[in-house]
Amino acid sequence: MLKLLRMEYVVNRRQMLITAAIFSGYFLFMAYKIDSPRVFLVTMSLMIGLAMPFGIIGRESKFKTASLVCSLPVRRTTVVLAKYAVGWIAMGFGLALALLLAAWLPFSKVSVAEILTLKSLSVCLLVVSILFGLIFPFTLRFGLVGIIILLVSSQLLGVVALILAQLLGRGPDPLRTVITGIIKGLRAMLYHEATPDFLMLLAAAILAINAASFFLSKALYACRDL
Protein backbone atom coordinates (compact mmCIF):
# COMPACT_ATOMS: atom_id res chain seq x y z
CA MET A 1 0.00 0.00 0.00
CA LEU A 2 2.77 2.46 0.94
CA LYS A 3 4.62 1.57 -2.26
CA LEU A 4 1.54 2.41 -4.27
CA LEU A 5 1.03 5.68 -2.39
CA ARG A 6 4.65 6.58 -3.09
CA MET A 7 4.19 5.68 -6.74
CA GLU A 8 1.06 7.86 -6.96
CA TYR A 9 3.00 10.70 -5.37
CA VAL A 10 5.90 10.41 -7.82
CA VAL A 11 3.70 10.21 -10.91
CA ASN A 12 1.26 12.89 -9.76
CA ARG A 13 3.38 15.46 -7.93
CA ARG A 14 3.59 17.85 -10.85
CA GLN A 15 -0.13 17.51 -11.49
CA MET A 16 -0.77 18.19 -7.80
CA LEU A 17 1.26 21.41 -7.96
CA ILE A 18 -0.54 22.57 -11.10
CA THR A 19 -3.92 21.76 -9.56
CA ALA A 20 -2.96 23.52 -6.32
CA ALA A 21 -1.93 26.62 -8.28
CA ILE A 22 -5.20 26.71 -10.24
CA PHE A 23 -7.22 26.09 -7.10
CA SER A 24 -5.38 28.80 -5.18
CA GLY A 25 -6.52 31.30 -7.79
CA TYR A 26 -10.07 30.02 -7.57
CA PHE A 27 -10.11 30.06 -3.77
CA LEU A 28 -8.59 33.55 -3.70
CA PHE A 29 -11.38 34.78 -5.91
CA MET A 30 -14.03 33.01 -3.84
CA ALA A 31 -12.61 34.34 -0.56
CA TYR A 32 -12.65 37.84 -2.01
CA LYS A 33 -16.15 37.60 -3.48
CA ILE A 34 -18.11 35.52 -0.99
CA ASP A 35 -18.82 36.74 2.49
CA SER A 36 -21.08 33.91 3.62
CA PRO A 37 -19.07 31.08 5.21
CA ARG A 38 -21.82 28.62 4.28
CA VAL A 39 -21.78 29.53 0.59
CA PHE A 40 -17.97 29.44 0.63
CA LEU A 41 -18.08 26.01 2.27
CA VAL A 42 -20.48 24.57 -0.29
CA THR A 43 -18.72 26.02 -3.36
CA MET A 44 -15.35 24.92 -1.99
CA SER A 45 -16.65 21.39 -1.35
CA LEU A 46 -18.19 21.16 -4.81
CA MET A 47 -14.98 22.28 -6.45
CA ILE A 48 -12.78 19.98 -4.37
CA GLY A 49 -15.04 16.95 -4.76
CA LEU A 50 -15.51 17.44 -8.48
CA ALA A 51 -12.11 18.43 -9.76
CA MET A 52 -9.39 17.61 -7.25
CA PRO A 53 -9.20 13.80 -7.66
CA PHE A 54 -10.21 14.02 -11.29
CA GLY A 55 -6.80 14.93 -12.69
CA ILE A 56 -4.99 12.52 -10.43
CA ILE A 57 -7.03 9.40 -11.12
CA GLY A 58 -7.54 10.31 -14.75
CA ARG A 59 -3.80 10.39 -15.42
CA GLU A 60 -3.59 6.64 -15.45
CA SER A 61 -6.20 6.63 -18.17
CA LYS A 62 -4.41 9.37 -20.10
CA PHE A 63 -1.10 7.52 -20.14
CA LYS A 64 -2.66 4.02 -20.36
CA THR A 65 -0.53 2.81 -17.48
CA ALA A 66 -3.18 0.75 -15.70
CA SER A 67 -1.67 -2.40 -17.21
CA LEU A 68 1.70 -1.49 -15.70
CA VAL A 69 0.24 -1.00 -12.23
CA CYS A 70 -1.77 -4.22 -12.43
CA SER A 71 1.25 -6.21 -13.64
CA LEU A 72 3.24 -5.27 -10.56
CA PRO A 73 3.17 -7.59 -7.54
CA VAL A 74 0.10 -6.03 -5.91
CA ARG A 75 -3.51 -7.06 -5.68
CA ARG A 76 -6.11 -5.01 -7.49
CA THR A 77 -7.93 -4.35 -4.23
CA THR A 78 -4.78 -2.68 -2.91
CA VAL A 79 -4.53 -0.60 -6.08
CA VAL A 80 -8.11 0.64 -5.59
CA LEU A 81 -7.51 1.33 -1.91
CA ALA A 82 -4.36 3.31 -2.70
CA LYS A 83 -6.15 5.39 -5.34
CA TYR A 84 -9.03 6.03 -2.97
CA ALA A 85 -6.57 7.14 -0.31
CA VAL A 86 -4.70 9.37 -2.77
CA GLY A 87 -8.00 10.97 -3.82
CA TRP A 88 -8.84 11.76 -0.20
CA ILE A 89 -5.34 13.01 0.56
CA ALA A 90 -5.58 15.37 -2.43
CA MET A 91 -8.99 16.57 -1.29
CA GLY A 92 -7.68 17.05 2.25
CA PHE A 93 -4.88 19.23 0.88
CA GLY A 94 -7.42 21.16 -1.18
CA LEU A 95 -9.58 21.76 1.86
CA ALA A 96 -6.63 22.85 3.98
CA LEU A 97 -5.41 25.13 1.20
CA ALA A 98 -8.80 26.79 0.79
CA LEU A 99 -9.17 27.38 4.54
CA LEU A 100 -5.61 28.65 4.87
CA LEU A 101 -6.09 31.11 2.05
CA ALA A 102 -9.43 32.28 3.42
CA ALA A 103 -7.91 32.77 6.90
CA TRP A 104 -4.64 34.35 5.81
CA LEU A 105 -5.65 36.75 3.05
CA PRO A 106 -6.24 40.31 4.25
CA PHE A 107 -9.02 40.90 1.72
CA SER A 108 -10.84 37.66 2.55
CA LYS A 109 -14.45 38.23 3.56
CA VAL A 110 -14.93 34.70 4.90
CA SER A 111 -14.85 34.04 8.60
CA VAL A 112 -12.89 30.81 8.79
CA ALA A 113 -13.76 30.32 12.46
CA GLU A 114 -17.36 29.75 11.38
CA ILE A 115 -16.27 27.05 8.95
CA LEU A 116 -13.94 25.31 11.36
CA THR A 117 -16.70 23.69 13.34
CA LEU A 118 -17.39 19.99 13.53
CA LYS A 119 -20.78 20.43 11.87
CA SER A 120 -19.52 22.57 8.98
CA LEU A 121 -16.62 20.28 8.31
CA SER A 122 -18.91 17.23 8.44
CA VAL A 123 -21.27 18.81 5.91
CA CYS A 124 -18.27 19.67 3.75
CA LEU A 125 -17.02 16.07 3.94
CA LEU A 126 -20.49 14.78 3.11
CA VAL A 127 -20.72 16.94 -0.04
CA VAL A 128 -17.22 15.94 -1.07
CA SER A 129 -17.97 12.26 -0.35
CA ILE A 130 -21.10 12.31 -2.51
CA LEU A 131 -19.28 13.83 -5.47
CA PHE A 132 -16.09 11.82 -5.09
CA GLY A 133 -18.04 8.65 -4.32
CA LEU A 134 -19.95 9.06 -7.55
CA ILE A 135 -17.04 10.04 -9.79
CA PHE A 136 -14.39 7.64 -8.46
CA PRO A 137 -15.87 4.29 -9.61
CA PHE A 138 -16.62 5.68 -13.08
CA THR A 139 -13.11 7.10 -13.52
CA LEU A 140 -11.47 3.95 -12.23
CA ARG A 141 -13.49 1.61 -14.42
CA PHE A 142 -13.76 3.63 -17.62
CA GLY A 143 -10.96 6.20 -17.24
CA LEU A 144 -11.58 9.71 -18.50
CA VAL A 145 -14.29 8.29 -20.75
CA GLY A 146 -16.11 7.39 -17.53
CA ILE A 147 -16.32 11.05 -16.58
CA ILE A 148 -17.63 11.92 -20.02
CA ILE A 149 -20.22 9.12 -19.70
CA LEU A 150 -21.24 10.51 -16.32
CA LEU A 151 -21.48 14.08 -17.58
CA VAL A 152 -23.36 13.11 -20.74
CA SER A 153 -25.74 10.92 -18.71
CA SER A 154 -26.39 13.83 -16.34
CA GLN A 155 -27.06 16.13 -19.28
CA LEU A 156 -29.38 13.60 -20.87
CA LEU A 157 -31.23 13.24 -17.58
CA GLY A 158 -31.52 17.02 -17.49
CA VAL A 159 -32.90 17.05 -21.05
CA VAL A 160 -35.40 14.32 -20.16
CA ALA A 161 -36.41 16.28 -17.07
CA LEU A 162 -36.95 19.43 -19.17
CA ILE A 163 -38.98 17.53 -21.75
CA LEU A 164 -41.07 16.00 -18.97
CA ALA A 165 -41.61 19.47 -17.52
CA GLN A 166 -42.83 20.67 -20.93
CA LEU A 167 -45.10 17.67 -21.38
CA LEU A 168 -46.55 17.91 -17.92
CA GLY A 169 -47.43 21.56 -18.55
CA ARG A 170 -48.48 23.09 -15.28
CA GLY A 171 -47.34 20.10 -13.30
CA PRO A 172 -44.18 20.04 -11.16
CA ASP A 173 -40.88 20.71 -12.95
CA PRO A 174 -38.72 17.66 -12.09
CA LEU A 175 -35.42 19.44 -12.70
CA ARG A 176 -36.38 22.42 -10.58
CA THR A 177 -37.70 20.03 -7.92
CA VAL A 178 -34.37 18.15 -7.80
CA ILE A 179 -32.25 21.32 -7.67
CA THR A 180 -34.51 22.91 -5.07
CA GLY A 181 -34.39 19.69 -3.08
CA ILE A 182 -30.58 19.69 -3.10
CA ILE A 183 -30.42 23.33 -2.05
CA LYS A 184 -32.98 22.77 0.68
CA GLY A 185 -31.14 19.71 1.91
CA LEU A 186 -27.83 21.57 2.05
CA ARG A 187 -29.44 24.53 3.80
CA ALA A 188 -31.15 22.23 6.30
CA MET A 189 -27.84 20.56 7.13
CA LEU A 190 -25.95 23.83 7.42
CA TYR A 191 -28.58 25.44 9.67
CA HIS A 192 -29.30 22.33 11.71
CA GLU A 193 -28.28 22.46 15.32
CA ALA A 194 -25.03 20.57 15.90
CA THR A 195 -26.48 17.95 18.21
CA PRO A 196 -24.49 14.75 18.81
CA ASP A 197 -27.22 12.76 17.03
CA PHE A 198 -27.01 14.95 13.96
CA LEU A 199 -23.24 14.75 13.88
CA MET A 200 -23.40 10.98 14.26
CA LEU A 201 -25.87 10.85 11.39
CA LEU A 202 -23.55 12.89 9.19
CA ALA A 203 -20.60 10.69 10.11
CA ALA A 204 -22.60 7.55 9.35
CA ALA A 205 -23.68 8.97 5.97
CA ILE A 206 -20.07 9.87 5.10
CA LEU A 207 -18.87 6.39 6.03
CA ALA A 208 -21.70 4.65 4.19
CA ILE A 209 -21.17 6.66 0.98
CA ASN A 210 -17.43 6.04 1.00
CA ALA A 211 -17.81 2.35 1.78
CA ALA A 212 -20.38 1.91 -1.00
CA SER A 213 -18.21 3.82 -3.46
CA PHE A 214 -15.09 1.87 -2.51
CA PHE A 215 -16.75 -1.55 -2.81
CA LEU A 216 -18.35 -0.60 -6.10
CA SER A 217 -14.98 0.63 -7.39
CA LYS A 218 -13.30 -2.55 -6.21
CA ALA A 219 -15.87 -4.71 -7.98
CA LEU A 220 -15.67 -2.67 -11.19
CA TYR A 221 -11.87 -2.65 -11.21
CA ALA A 222 -11.68 -6.38 -10.49
CA CYS A 223 -13.47 -7.20 -13.74
CA ARG A 224 -11.64 -4.61 -15.82
CA ASP A 225 -9.57 -6.02 -18.69
CA LEU A 226 -6.54 -3.91 -19.48
Add this chain to the structure above:
Amino acid sequence: MDHALEVRNLRKRYPGFTLKDISFALPRGYIMGLIGPNGAGKTTIIKLILNIVRRDAGEVKICGLDGLDEESAAKARVGFVLDEPPFYGYLKAPGMASIIAPFYDKWDGDLFRRLCREFELPMRKRVNAFSRGMAMKLALATALSHGAELILLDEPTSGLDPVFRRELLERLSGLIHDGRTSVLFSTHITSDLERLADYLTCVRDGELVFSTTRDEVLENWATVRGGEELLTGENRDLFTAVNRGPYGFAALACDKEEARRRLAGRGAVIDRLRLDDLVYFLGQKDKGKS
Protein backbone atom coordinates in the same frame (compact mmCIF):
# COMPACT_ATOMS: atom_id res chain seq x y z
CA MET B 1 9.38 -31.82 -13.50
CA ASP B 2 9.70 -28.41 -11.93
CA HIS B 3 7.70 -25.86 -13.91
CA ALA B 4 8.17 -22.12 -14.08
CA LEU B 5 4.75 -21.74 -15.66
CA GLU B 6 1.74 -24.00 -15.82
CA VAL B 7 -1.35 -22.95 -17.71
CA ARG B 8 -4.40 -25.17 -17.49
CA ASN B 9 -7.66 -24.85 -19.43
CA LEU B 10 -7.36 -21.11 -19.71
CA ARG B 11 -10.46 -19.58 -21.20
CA LYS B 12 -11.43 -16.05 -22.08
CA ARG B 13 -14.38 -14.88 -24.11
CA TYR B 14 -14.49 -11.57 -25.95
CA PRO B 15 -17.14 -10.50 -28.41
CA GLY B 16 -16.02 -12.19 -31.62
CA PHE B 17 -13.09 -14.09 -30.11
CA THR B 18 -12.74 -16.88 -27.60
CA LEU B 19 -9.58 -18.31 -26.17
CA LYS B 20 -10.48 -21.96 -25.68
CA ASP B 21 -9.03 -24.14 -22.96
CA ILE B 22 -5.37 -23.36 -23.48
CA SER B 23 -3.01 -25.64 -21.55
CA PHE B 24 0.76 -25.80 -21.59
CA ALA B 25 3.68 -25.96 -19.20
CA LEU B 26 7.11 -24.38 -19.34
CA PRO B 27 9.79 -26.29 -17.43
CA ARG B 28 12.19 -24.24 -15.35
CA GLY B 29 15.35 -23.13 -17.15
CA TYR B 30 13.96 -23.20 -20.69
CA ILE B 31 12.73 -20.81 -23.34
CA MET B 32 9.29 -21.24 -24.87
CA GLY B 33 8.17 -19.51 -28.01
CA LEU B 34 4.53 -18.56 -28.34
CA ILE B 35 3.61 -18.42 -32.00
CA GLY B 36 0.55 -18.00 -34.13
CA PRO B 37 -0.91 -15.67 -36.72
CA ASN B 38 -2.22 -12.21 -35.85
CA GLY B 39 -5.28 -12.34 -33.63
CA ALA B 40 -4.56 -15.93 -32.55
CA GLY B 41 -4.58 -15.01 -28.86
CA LYS B 42 -0.89 -14.73 -27.97
CA THR B 43 -1.13 -11.34 -26.28
CA THR B 44 -4.31 -12.42 -24.50
CA ILE B 45 -2.49 -15.46 -23.07
CA ILE B 46 0.34 -13.27 -21.75
CA LYS B 47 -2.13 -10.78 -20.28
CA LEU B 48 -4.08 -13.62 -18.68
CA ILE B 49 -0.89 -14.95 -17.09
CA LEU B 50 -0.19 -11.48 -15.71
CA ASN B 51 -3.81 -11.15 -14.58
CA ILE B 52 -4.28 -7.84 -16.36
CA VAL B 53 -7.03 -9.57 -18.29
CA ARG B 54 -9.41 -11.56 -16.10
CA ARG B 55 -9.88 -15.17 -17.05
CA ASP B 56 -13.29 -16.80 -17.45
CA ALA B 57 -11.92 -20.20 -16.45
CA GLY B 58 -8.68 -22.04 -15.96
CA GLU B 59 -5.63 -21.94 -13.80
CA VAL B 60 -2.21 -20.30 -13.98
CA LYS B 61 0.67 -21.32 -11.75
CA ILE B 62 3.87 -19.33 -11.67
CA CYS B 63 6.76 -21.16 -10.02
CA GLY B 64 4.15 -23.32 -8.28
CA LEU B 65 2.22 -20.30 -6.97
CA ASP B 66 -1.40 -19.76 -7.93
CA GLY B 67 -1.74 -16.69 -10.11
CA LEU B 68 -4.91 -15.55 -8.34
CA ASP B 69 -4.68 -16.73 -4.74
CA GLU B 70 -0.99 -15.88 -4.42
CA GLU B 71 -1.03 -13.06 -6.95
CA SER B 72 1.55 -10.76 -5.34
CA ALA B 73 4.07 -13.51 -4.57
CA ALA B 74 3.64 -14.99 -8.05
CA LYS B 75 4.03 -11.66 -9.84
CA ALA B 76 7.11 -10.80 -7.81
CA ARG B 77 8.80 -13.64 -9.71
CA VAL B 78 7.78 -12.35 -13.11
CA GLY B 79 9.52 -9.87 -15.38
CA PHE B 80 7.43 -8.70 -18.29
CA VAL B 81 7.61 -6.76 -21.52
CA LEU B 82 4.21 -5.94 -22.95
CA ASP B 83 3.45 -5.36 -26.60
CA GLU B 84 3.06 -1.63 -25.92
CA PRO B 85 5.23 -0.73 -22.92
CA PRO B 86 2.95 1.17 -20.52
CA PHE B 87 5.13 3.95 -19.18
CA TYR B 88 4.34 7.35 -17.74
CA GLY B 89 5.60 9.33 -20.73
CA TYR B 90 6.59 12.41 -18.78
CA LEU B 91 9.05 10.48 -16.59
CA LYS B 92 12.63 9.68 -17.50
CA ALA B 93 14.12 6.19 -17.36
CA PRO B 94 15.47 6.58 -13.80
CA GLY B 95 12.08 7.98 -12.72
CA MET B 96 10.30 4.94 -14.13
CA ALA B 97 12.76 2.68 -12.35
CA SER B 98 12.23 4.56 -9.09
CA ILE B 99 8.50 3.86 -9.10
CA ILE B 100 8.82 0.22 -10.10
CA ALA B 101 11.81 -0.74 -7.93
CA PRO B 102 10.07 -0.64 -4.51
CA PHE B 103 7.68 -3.39 -5.60
CA TYR B 104 10.51 -5.90 -6.01
CA ASP B 105 12.60 -7.07 -3.08
CA LYS B 106 15.34 -8.25 -5.43
CA TRP B 107 15.55 -5.05 -7.48
CA ASP B 108 19.15 -4.44 -8.52
CA GLY B 109 19.64 -0.73 -9.25
CA ASP B 110 23.22 -1.22 -10.45
CA LEU B 111 22.12 -3.87 -12.90
CA PHE B 112 19.35 -1.57 -14.18
CA ARG B 113 21.80 1.27 -14.76
CA ARG B 114 24.25 -1.09 -16.42
CA LEU B 115 21.56 -2.45 -18.73
CA CYS B 116 20.45 1.09 -19.61
CA ARG B 117 24.05 1.91 -20.51
CA GLU B 118 24.41 -1.28 -22.55
CA PHE B 119 21.12 -0.60 -24.31
CA GLU B 120 22.29 2.99 -24.93
CA LEU B 121 19.16 4.44 -23.37
CA PRO B 122 19.18 8.21 -22.88
CA MET B 123 18.78 8.83 -19.16
CA ARG B 124 17.90 12.50 -19.51
CA LYS B 125 15.20 12.10 -22.08
CA ARG B 126 11.53 11.68 -21.24
CA VAL B 127 10.06 8.30 -22.07
CA ASN B 128 7.46 9.83 -24.40
CA ALA B 129 10.35 11.00 -26.59
CA PHE B 130 11.63 7.42 -26.88
CA SER B 131 11.20 5.49 -30.11
CA ARG B 132 9.32 2.19 -29.91
CA GLY B 133 12.60 0.32 -29.91
CA MET B 134 13.95 2.43 -27.04
CA ALA B 135 10.76 1.95 -25.04
CA MET B 136 11.10 -1.80 -25.60
CA LYS B 137 14.69 -1.66 -24.37
CA LEU B 138 13.61 0.20 -21.26
CA ALA B 139 10.91 -2.39 -20.62
CA LEU B 140 13.52 -5.11 -21.05
CA ALA B 141 15.94 -3.42 -18.68
CA THR B 142 13.15 -3.21 -16.11
CA ALA B 143 12.12 -6.82 -16.61
CA LEU B 144 15.68 -8.07 -16.25
CA SER B 145 16.59 -6.03 -13.17
CA HIS B 146 14.80 -7.83 -10.37
CA GLY B 147 15.95 -11.41 -10.63
CA ALA B 148 12.73 -12.63 -12.20
CA GLU B 149 12.36 -16.40 -12.46
CA LEU B 150 9.88 -16.15 -15.31
CA ILE B 151 10.22 -13.59 -18.05
CA LEU B 152 7.21 -12.91 -20.23
CA LEU B 153 7.93 -11.13 -23.47
CA ASP B 154 5.19 -10.05 -25.83
CA GLU B 155 6.70 -9.24 -29.21
CA PRO B 156 9.86 -7.85 -27.61
CA THR B 157 11.86 -7.74 -30.84
CA SER B 158 9.37 -5.69 -32.83
CA GLY B 159 10.81 -2.24 -33.40
CA LEU B 160 14.34 -3.35 -32.59
CA ASP B 161 17.16 -3.13 -35.09
CA PRO B 162 18.75 -6.46 -36.16
CA VAL B 163 21.94 -5.81 -34.17
CA PHE B 164 20.13 -5.30 -30.89
CA ARG B 165 17.73 -8.11 -31.70
CA ARG B 166 20.63 -10.51 -31.98
CA GLU B 167 22.12 -9.17 -28.75
CA LEU B 168 18.81 -9.58 -26.98
CA LEU B 169 18.47 -13.17 -28.12
CA GLU B 170 21.97 -13.91 -26.88
CA ARG B 171 21.14 -12.26 -23.57
CA LEU B 172 17.98 -14.33 -23.20
CA SER B 173 19.90 -17.44 -24.07
CA GLY B 174 22.45 -16.53 -21.40
CA LEU B 175 19.73 -15.88 -18.83
CA ILE B 176 18.50 -19.44 -18.70
CA HIS B 177 21.95 -20.86 -18.04
CA ASP B 178 21.38 -20.53 -14.31
CA GLY B 179 18.75 -23.26 -14.67
CA ARG B 180 16.36 -21.13 -12.67
CA THR B 181 15.14 -18.52 -15.13
CA SER B 182 12.61 -19.31 -17.84
CA VAL B 183 11.34 -17.25 -20.71
CA LEU B 184 8.01 -17.20 -22.53
CA PHE B 185 8.47 -15.29 -25.72
CA SER B 186 5.76 -14.36 -28.21
CA THR B 187 6.92 -13.16 -31.57
CA HIS B 188 6.10 -12.89 -35.23
CA ILE B 189 9.78 -13.09 -36.12
CA THR B 190 9.92 -16.85 -35.99
CA SER B 191 13.55 -17.03 -37.11
CA ASP B 192 14.36 -15.77 -33.60
CA LEU B 193 12.63 -18.79 -32.12
CA GLU B 194 14.29 -21.31 -34.41
CA ARG B 195 17.55 -20.09 -32.96
CA LEU B 196 16.45 -19.76 -29.38
CA ALA B 197 13.36 -21.65 -28.23
CA ASP B 198 13.48 -25.02 -26.52
CA TYR B 199 9.68 -25.35 -26.54
CA LEU B 200 7.05 -24.06 -28.89
CA THR B 201 3.41 -23.34 -28.20
CA CYS B 202 1.29 -22.55 -31.19
CA VAL B 203 -2.18 -21.03 -31.11
CA ARG B 204 -4.62 -20.23 -33.85
CA ASP B 205 -8.07 -18.62 -33.56
CA GLY B 206 -7.87 -18.95 -29.79
CA GLU B 207 -7.17 -22.68 -29.89
CA LEU B 208 -4.03 -24.55 -29.01
CA VAL B 209 -2.47 -26.21 -32.06
CA PHE B 210 0.40 -27.79 -30.16
CA SER B 211 2.74 -27.25 -27.26
CA THR B 212 5.88 -29.33 -27.46
CA THR B 213 9.64 -29.18 -27.93
CA ARG B 214 11.04 -27.28 -30.90
CA ASP B 215 12.93 -30.34 -32.08
CA GLU B 216 9.78 -32.43 -32.13
CA VAL B 217 8.00 -29.81 -34.24
CA LEU B 218 10.88 -29.47 -36.65
CA GLU B 219 11.28 -33.25 -36.90
CA ASN B 220 7.63 -34.19 -37.29
CA TRP B 221 6.07 -31.33 -39.21
CA ALA B 222 6.75 -30.63 -42.87
CA THR B 223 5.58 -28.57 -45.79
CA VAL B 224 4.30 -30.51 -48.76
CA ARG B 225 3.92 -29.22 -52.32
CA GLY B 226 2.40 -31.05 -55.21
CA GLY B 227 -0.29 -31.28 -57.84
CA GLU B 228 -4.00 -31.01 -57.07
CA GLU B 229 -4.44 -34.71 -57.88
CA LEU B 230 -2.68 -35.59 -54.63
CA LEU B 231 -5.39 -33.87 -52.60
CA THR B 232 -7.64 -36.89 -52.60
CA GLY B 233 -9.99 -37.66 -49.74
CA GLU B 234 -7.64 -40.25 -48.24
CA ASN B 235 -4.74 -37.77 -48.15
CA ARG B 236 -6.63 -34.79 -46.79
CA ASP B 237 -6.22 -35.98 -43.19
CA LEU B 238 -2.45 -35.61 -43.62
CA PHE B 239 -2.71 -31.86 -43.80
CA THR B 240 -3.40 -29.36 -41.07
CA ALA B 241 -3.65 -26.51 -43.58
CA VAL B 242 -3.78 -26.41 -47.37
CA ASN B 243 -3.09 -23.50 -49.67
CA ARG B 244 -4.21 -24.00 -53.26
CA GLY B 245 -2.60 -22.15 -56.11
CA PRO B 246 -2.73 -22.18 -59.92
CA TYR B 247 0.10 -24.71 -60.11
CA GLY B 248 -0.95 -27.10 -57.39
CA PHE B 249 -1.05 -26.93 -53.64
CA ALA B 250 1.20 -26.27 -50.70
CA ALA B 251 0.23 -27.76 -47.37
CA LEU B 252 1.28 -28.20 -43.81
CA ALA B 253 1.61 -31.78 -42.59
CA CYS B 254 1.94 -32.65 -38.94
CA ASP B 255 3.32 -36.15 -39.61
CA LYS B 256 6.29 -35.92 -41.93
CA GLU B 257 6.93 -39.67 -42.06
CA GLU B 258 3.33 -40.52 -42.87
CA ALA B 259 3.31 -37.86 -45.61
CA ARG B 260 6.50 -39.33 -47.01
CA ARG B 261 5.10 -42.84 -46.88
CA ARG B 262 1.92 -41.93 -48.71
CA LEU B 263 3.17 -39.34 -51.17
CA ALA B 264 6.74 -40.40 -51.99
CA GLY B 265 7.19 -41.10 -55.69
CA ARG B 266 3.95 -39.30 -56.62
CA GLY B 267 5.54 -35.97 -57.41
CA ALA B 268 5.17 -34.41 -53.99
CA VAL B 269 7.99 -32.32 -52.55
CA ILE B 270 8.32 -32.71 -48.79
CA ASP B 271 10.42 -30.03 -47.15
CA ARG B 272 11.74 -29.47 -43.66
CA LEU B 273 9.41 -27.12 -41.81
CA ARG B 274 10.41 -23.57 -41.10
CA LEU B 275 8.47 -21.82 -38.36
CA ASP B 276 7.68 -19.00 -40.77
CA ASP B 277 5.88 -21.52 -42.96
CA LEU B 278 4.00 -22.85 -39.97
CA VAL B 279 2.66 -19.44 -39.02
CA TYR B 280 1.96 -18.65 -42.67
CA PHE B 281 -0.06 -21.80 -43.21
CA LEU B 282 -1.98 -21.49 -39.99
CA GLY B 283 -2.84 -17.90 -40.88
CA GLN B 284 -3.88 -18.97 -44.38
CA LYS B 285 -5.85 -22.00 -43.32
CA ASP B 286 -9.32 -20.60 -43.73
CA LYS B 287 -8.50 -18.71 -46.90
CA GLY B 288 -7.09 -21.48 -48.99
CA LYS B 289 -8.71 -24.59 -47.65
CA SER B 290 -11.07 -26.37 -49.95
